[in-house]
Amino acid sequence: MIKDNSIKSFKRQIESGDRDSDLSKIHKFIELNPRSTRLDIEARLGISTQTASARIAELLDTGVLFEEANKKFNGHSYSLLSVEKNEDKIEINRIARKKKKFKHWIKQGLYKFKDFIPESTMIELETYAVYGSDYK
Structure with a gap:
């Protein structure tokens, strides 16, 4: 779990490529593929549903990811995820x-x-x- 005081450190690690974890892989994938769903992430990165859901929740909690809209697929609704780079908007996302x-x-x-x-x-x-x- 990413704590509030480590968000900036986490972002620096991702941007520098120093972090080879599911969190950074998901972040990078969404950065390169805006409006991705959890299903996209699972399929393309080979990550389980549980892992993808947990890591996405952590990234949403930090504010660096945000949900743009929902996409219907096979009777289910999935969030379209994008990366936020603006520091002010990241903080707004985190608080929201x-x-x-x-x-x-x-x-x-x-x-x-x-x-x-x-x-x-x-x-x-x-x-x-x-x-x-x-x-x-």
């Missing part, structure tokens, strides 16, 4: 991804434990999930 994951966590995970969470806390978190940090 973190917020998206938090909202998903509230929607999916938090409700599983609703019985253990005080009602006032639930209301606060549900409101935040809908309106973000600007709700007060």
